[in-house]
Each structure stands twice: as structure tokens, then as C-alpha cells.
Amino acid sequence: MHNPQTEAMNIARTVVADAARAAISAGILPEGELPDFIVEIPADSSHGDIASNFAMASARVFRMNPRAVAQAVADNAVLEGTPFDKLEIAGPGFINLFYGSEYYGEVVRAAVESGSDYGRTDFGNGDKVQVEFVSANPTGPMHLGNARGGAIGDVLATVLDRAGYKVEREFYINDTGNQIKKFGDSLVARYRQITDPDHPFPEDGYKGEDIKEHAAAFAAERGSDLYPDDDDSLRDAMVDYALPKNIAGLHETMEKYGINYDEWFRESSLYEDGTTEKVMSILEENGALYEKDGAIWLKTSKYLRDLYKAQGKSDEEIDKLELKDDVLRRSNGFYTYFASDIAYHYNKFHIRGFDRVINVWGADHHGHVNRLKASIDAVGLDGNKLDIVLMQLVELVQDGKPVRMSKRTGKAITLTDLLEEVPIDAVRFFFNLREPSSHFEFDLDLAVKQEKDNPVYYVQYAHARMCSVLRALVSDGYPVDGKSDFDPSLLSTEEEKALIRKIGAFPSEIIASAREYDPSKITRFASDTATLFHRFYTVCRVKDSGDDALTLARTALVVAAKQVIANCLTILGVSVPEVM
Numbered sequence: 001m002h003n004p005q006t007e008a009m010n011i012a013r014t015v016v017a018d019a020a021r022a023a024i025s026a027g028i029l030p031e032g033e034l035p036d037f038i039v040e041i042p043a044d045s046s047h048g049d050i051a052s053n054f055a056m057a058s059a060r061v062f063r064m065n066p067r068a069v070a071q072a073v074a075d076n077a078v079l080e081g082t083p084f085d086k087l088e089i090a091g092p093g094f095i096n097l098f099y100g101s102e103y104y105g106e107v108v109r110a111a112v113e114s115g116s117d118y119g120r121t122d123f124g125n126g127d128k129v130q131v132e133f134v135s136a137n138p139t140g141p142m143h144l145g146n147a148r149g150g151a152i153g154d155v156l157a158t159v160l161d162r163a164g165y166k167v168e169r170e171f172y173i174n175d176t177g178n179q180i181k182k183f184g185d186s187l188v189a190r191y192r193q194i195t196d197p198d199h200p201f202p203e204d205g206y207k208g209e210d211i212k213e214h215a216a217a218f219a220a221e222r223g224s225d226l227y228p229d230d231d232d233s234l235r236d237a238m239v240d241y242a243l244p245k246n247i248a249g250l251h252e253t254m255e256k257y258g259i260n261y262d263e264w265f266r267e268s269s270l271y272e273d274g275t276t277e278k279v280m281s282i283l284e285e286n287g288a289l290y291e292k293d294g295a296i297w298l299k300t301s302k303y304l305r306d307l308y309k310a311q312g313k314s315d316e317e318i319d320k321l322e323l324k325d326d327v328l329r330r331s332n333g334f335y336t337y338f339a340s341d342i343a344y345h346y347n348k349f350h351i352r353g354f355d356r357v358i359n360v361w362g363a364d365h366h367g368h369v370n371r372l373k374a375s376i377d378a379v380g381l382d383g384n385k386l387d388i389v390l391m392q393l394v395e396l397v398q399d400g401k402p403v404r405m406s407k408r409t410g411k412a413i414t415l416t417d418l419l420e421e422v423p424i425d426a427v428r429f430f431f432n433l434r435e436p437s438s439h440f441e442f443d444l445d446l447a448v449k450q451e452k453d454n455p456v457y458y459v460q461y462a463h464a465r466m467c468s469v470l471r472a473l474v475s476d477g478y479p480v481d482g483k484s485d486f487d488p489s490l491l492s493t494e495e496e497k498a499l500i501r502k503i504g505a506f507p508s509e510i511i512a513s514a515r516e517y518d519p520s521k522i523t524r525f526a527s528d529t530a531t532l533f534h535r536f537y538t539v540c541r542v543k544d545s546g547d548d549a550l551t552l553a554r555t556a557l558v559v560a561a562k563q564v565i566a567n568c569l570t571i572l573g574v575s576v577p578e579v580m
Contacts, residue, residue: 002110003121003507003523004103005041008083012050013039013095014086015077015084019052020069022076029072033564041508045501048088048096049103055093066093104497105488107504111560112482119437119506123514124165130348131157133360134254135172138246139183140208142253142415143360148394148440150415151431151573153360154259155519156389158571163514168262168354171254172344173247176268177337180243182206184235187242190215191234192226214242253415258424258573265347267340275351276335276343280328283342287380294331298338301325303374307383326371342375349381358517360436389517391436398444407547422447425574429456430574432523455527456574459565462530464580465537466562470575472543473555490553495536499557500534510571519572526568533561 014038023029037054055070063070070093077087111118126479133153134488136146154169161167166278186205190212193199201207218241227234247264254261270276280296283289288299303324308318328339348357369390373383396403396413404412418427426447433455434440452458470480491500506525513521542554566576 001476002109002114004083004107005504005508006121008099008103008504009039009041009050011082012052012084013037013572015079015082015087015097015258016052016054016073016095019073019075019077022057023072026076028076029062029069033057034058035061041505042096045498047090047094049084049099049501052095052097055089056097059093069093070095071207075301077341086529099361099497099501101489101491102235103504104491104500107500107508107561108488108491108556111503111506111563112556115563116567116570118511120162120164121507121511122164122483123511124160124163127165128168128353128357129160129165129174129269129356130168130170130352130354131358131360132170132172133157134259135174136250137179138173138243138250139179139206140210140246142250142417144394144413144415144442145391145394146428147257147415148393149360149362150254150257150259151428152389152391152436152519155428155432155572156358156360156514156517159510159513159522161521162510165514169260170263170265170305171250171261173250173264173266174337175247175266176271177335177340180239181235183211183243184239185231186211187215187218187238188231188235191219191238192221193226204570210246214238214245218242222265249426256419256424257415258428265344267344269348270343271335275347276339279343279346280339282346282379283328286378288379289328295327296329296376298324298328298342298375299325300371300374300378303378304370307347307370307374307377326375338375340373341372342379345372345386346379346381349376349385351554354385356385356387357576358387358389360391363390363437366390387517389436392439394431394440394442396444397441403444424459425455426456428573429459429523432519435518435520451457456524457580459526459530459569460574460577462533463562463565463569463580466533466558466565469537469542469558469577470555470562473551476543478543478551478555480559482556484552484556486556487549490547490550491557492542493536495532495539496554496557499529499532499536499561502529503560506564506567521570522571526565526572529561529564529568536561577580 016037017034018035020029024031035057037052037057039050039052042048042051054073055066058069059066067089070089073095074087074089079085079087083099083103083106084097086098088096088098090096131153134142134146134150136142157167158168182202183206185202189199189201189205193201194215215238218238226237251264280289283298288303290297290299300425304323305318327336328337329335345357348354369388373386376383376386422444430442430447431440445453448458452461473480491497509521509525513519540554542551542558545551545554569576
């Protein structure tokens with residue numbers, strides 16, 4: 001896909017290198033191998049649109065003052081046929097290149113002509129990537145951590161797709177093991193309490209209202225006196241009854257949240273198809289297991305030590321971590337959650353062939369990250385192909401105070417509660433306002449405001465305003481598809497150039513967001529673009545510019561900016577209103 005900014009940076013590198021070689025040929029610079037040097041976008045555009053440290057990086061090679069090296073490059077630089085119309089030297093020898101009008105025209109045309117595909121790149125080379133996120137236990141409603149994880153994971157998957165990866169979204173359903181037994185025991189206790197209020201409830205049972213509701217519905221449908229002396233059979237029957245309803249509820253909640261998964265993967269399938277047993281056999285063959293006290297253990301400490309040494313830690317540093325091994329199969333024959341986790345990731349990498357796997361986890365799981373990577377190494381795969389996005393907690397705030405209970409239910413706020421209180425656009429946008437590793441306060445009052453202080457409203461309003469401008473132009477007979485020939489030299493104000501530079505940076509921003517696993521970059525980019533548009537619109541008249549050629553050029557710019565805002569909102573899973 002067309003990426004004018006990246007193309008300009010590549011050309012800038014060539015301009016500088018060719019100029020240095022020309023200076024060498026002319027005897028201005030001494031013979032020498034050109035060093036590695038940086039070409040970058042400066043934070044302050046007054047320092048150039050693209051800057052290079054070539055002179056400082058090569059001063060030692062040429063045994064010359066950096067400023068003199070920079071002057072030699074400037075004297076031999078050929079800008080004709082490039083996106084640049086000016087080269088300046090600044091400070092100790094920075095080489096600064098400035099875009100010419102053709103670059104600004106090229107950016108506007110690229111955004112208009114690419115449309116909804118503008119920003120797509122082939123950065124990911126089609127690598128097959130899986131993003132697994134939310135994966136809430138199917139034993140109760142989704143909490144706010146799931147809510148933030150859903151927004152982050154879904155937008156990250158979209159960003160990766162736009163960056164050229166082949167992406168699949170996955171929800172992992174923990175439908176076996178300890179939590180399901182606890183779920184069943186809790187259901188049985190509530191069922192028994194229907195006829196015997198004094199029946200004991202498990203100390204570590206699930207106490208939510210949903211458990212009572214399932215038990216009451218089960219009793220109403222099948223009777224309240226089933227299996228009077230057989231809790232095990234009753235537990236199996238109640239789990240078979242309630243678990244599918246909970247899983248269906250997860251599907252419904254995620255769809256309401258605007259998330260559609262490619263795969264809902266059941267933990268139980270790892271046992272049904274023999275994957276867990278196969279992985280245990282592989283680990284045994286690799287000498288990674290041992291038996292102790294009737295249980296089967298993984299030599300986690302050995303593989304963690306290898307992992308940490310590869311990361312550059314010393315033996316003394318590793319010893320202080322007091323590494324421990326992990327039980328994979330208990331003495332009673334049951335597998336642990338960790339065994340399932342290893343089998344699950346074996347399935348991801350070896351069976352389904354993902355080139356990279358990204359899991360979005362709560363920050364409280366940070367201690368499990370390297371253990372899982374080490375276990376992947378132990379099974380003969382590459383743990384470095386697993387990346388974990390650790391997500392900090394979110395706190396709801398209203399009237400400046402923390403909110404922990406739903407006014408409607410009096411219970412802890414769930415994702416469903418939040419979506420009933422706050423528009424889904426605001427929820428998805430707000431949860432991506434900060435990078436995943438940042439703590440975040442979700443302001444309920446701000447999220448429902450129809451004012452510019454609300455960041456999602458601010459961006460959506462910018463898009464609606466652009467649509468309004470274009471409708472007014474149509475009424476005056478101007479073409480508004482942005483594809484008519486226009487003179488880019490007329491887009492000469494700093495407000496116009498700043499907006500175009502931002503539009504040109506969009507593909508690179510998507511790449512950065514994908515590379516750093518940070519969807520909040522897109523949210524900030526949308527807000528910054530909206531701000532630059534409002535500044536442009538305040539200073540530069542479009543419809544009544546007094547010059548048809550200028551109106552045509554500014555119309556194309558409005559169309560390009562509108563497309564970028566629309567693409568940002570689409571990536572974020574937020575609606576793109578044309579009227580507000």
C-alpha cells in the first residue's frame with residue numbers, strides 16, 4: 001500500500017547518502033565507508049520534516065567537524081525529483097529536509113484514493129498471528145478487567161491486520177478443572193438450599209446471584225428433589241445445564257461489545273483429542289519431567305534459568321529469584337491448569353501453525369509470563385514467539401469518587417452493567433485512551449457527555465463537521481470526492497501543512513501501534529487529527545475561500561482528513577457519524 005511518509009524517509013536516506021558519495025568523489029570528503037545513520041521525523045517540524053544525524057555519525061570516519069560534513073552533504077544534495085524542496089543545516093550538524101508542495105499533494109491524493117484502505121501496509125509480511133484476549137472463566141459474569149481486555153485485544157487485532165499480518169481472534173474457554181468443580185459444587189449447594197435452607201455452602205464457592213438463578217431455574221425445570229444422596233451426579237447434571245448457558249452469555253456479551261472471535265477454543269478439547277497426553281509424552285522424552293510424591297513435575301526452574309541467562313541475567317541474579325518447579329499432574333491423576341496451558345500453546349504453535357501468539361492478560365499474571373515461555377521451550381518450541389500484553393486494572397469514577405457497585409443491582413459492576421450505563425463507543429474508546437500497562441480511571445460522567453471534553457465525542461464531532469462542510473460544498477455545485485485535480489502549492493498555510501503531515505503519518509502510526517502492541521496510539525492519533533482539523537477549519541475557509549482553485553484543494557484536504565478519522569474510528573470499533 002502507498003505510504004508517502006515512509007517513501008519520503010527512504011528517499012531522504014538516499015539523498016543524504018548520494019550527496020556524501022558525490023562529495024567523496026569530488027574530494028570534498030575523504031575516502032571512507034559510510035556509517036550507519038538515522039533518518040527520523042523530528043518532534044518539532046520547524047527542525048525539518050525529516051532530519052538526519054549523518055554528519056555526527058560520520059565525523060569520526062571522515063576525521064572532520066560534523067558541521068563541515070553536513071555542509072559537504074548540503075552542497076552536493078540533489079533535491080530535484082524528490083519530495084523535498086529545501087535542505088538546511090542546524091546545530092552541531094543536523095541535516096534537515098523540508099517537504100515541497102508535491103509531497104503534500106501526494107499525501108492528500110493517497111488518503112483520498114486509498115479510501116478505507118488508507119493506512120494499510122505490508123509490514124507484517126502476512127505472518128500468521130493469533131490474539132487471545134478476555135478468556136473469562138465461564139463460571140460467572142464478565143468484570144471490568146474483561147471489559148478493558150476486550151477493547152485492547154480487539155483493537156490490537158485490527159491494528160495488526162492493517163499492518164499486514166494475518167490475524168485470528170480467540171477466546172479460550174476454561175471448561176474443565178478446579179473452577180468448574182467449584183462452579184458445580186456451588187450450584188449443588190444452592191439447589192439443596194431450595195428445600196433445606198441450612199444446607200452448607202462451600203467456603204470457597206461462587207456466591208454470585210447468577211448461581212442462585214441457575215439453581216432455581218434448574219429446580220423449576222427438573223424438580224427440586226433430584227439425586228438426594230448423590231451430589232456427584234447432581235453436580236454433573238447442573239454443570240451440563242448451566243455451563244452452556246454461561247458460555248452462550250459470553251458470546252452474547254462479546255457480540256454486544258462489538259467483538260467477533262474467529263475461534264472459541266475449549267480447554268476440554270485438549271483432553272478429548274489427546275493433545276495434553278501427547279505434550280506430556282514429549283516433555284518426558286525431552287527429559288523435562290520427574291516424579292515426586294506421586295505427582296509429575298516439570299523442571300521449570302531449569303528452563304527458566306536457561307531463559308534468564310539468554311536474557312543476560314547473571315547466575316547470582318537468577319539465584320535470588322528462587323525458581324521453583326511446577327506440578328503438571330497431581331498424585332490423584334488430575335492435570336493442573338499449567339499442564340493445560342502448555343498443551344494449549346502447543347496446539348497454537350505446532351498444530352495450528354501460528355508464527356506469533358499474543359495473549360492479553362491482567363497485570364496480576366506477570367509472574368506466569370516467563371514460566372509459560374520456559375515451558376514452551378521445554379516442549380521443543382520457541383517461547384520467544386509468545387508475547388504477553390500485561391494490562392493494568394481500571395477504576396470507575398463518578399463525581400470524582402471511585403464506583404464499585406452497580407446502582408441497579410447493588411453488586412460489583414460487570415461489563416453488561418457498564419454497557420447499559422455508557423454508550424459502547426465511549427467504552428471502547430475510553431479503554432484505549434492509555435497504553436495497556438497504564439492504570440486507568442474511567443470517568444463515567446465524562447463518558448456520557450455530549451461535549452468536546454468527551455474525547456470520543458470530540459473525534460466523532462470532527463468527522464460530522466467534515467461531512468457538514470462537504471454537504472455545503474455539494475449544495476454550491478463543488479465536486480467533493482477529492483479526486484479532481486488540484487494545485488497542492490495552494491495548501492501553503494502552516495495549519496494546512498500540519499494537518500497533511502499528520503495524515504501522511506497514519507500508515508507509520510499503525511505500524512508503530514502494531515510493533516509496540518499499543519492500540520492507544522490510534523486513539524491519540526484520532527484526537528490529534530481532530531484537533532489539527534479544527535485549527536485548519538478555524539483559519540482556512542473552504543466554501544467561501546474566494547478562489548475556486550483554492551476551494552478545490554481545501555476540499556480534497558477535508559476529504560482526506562475525513563477518511564483518516566473514519567479509518568481511526570473503524571479500527572477502534574467506534575461508529576462513524578455523519579451528523580451530530
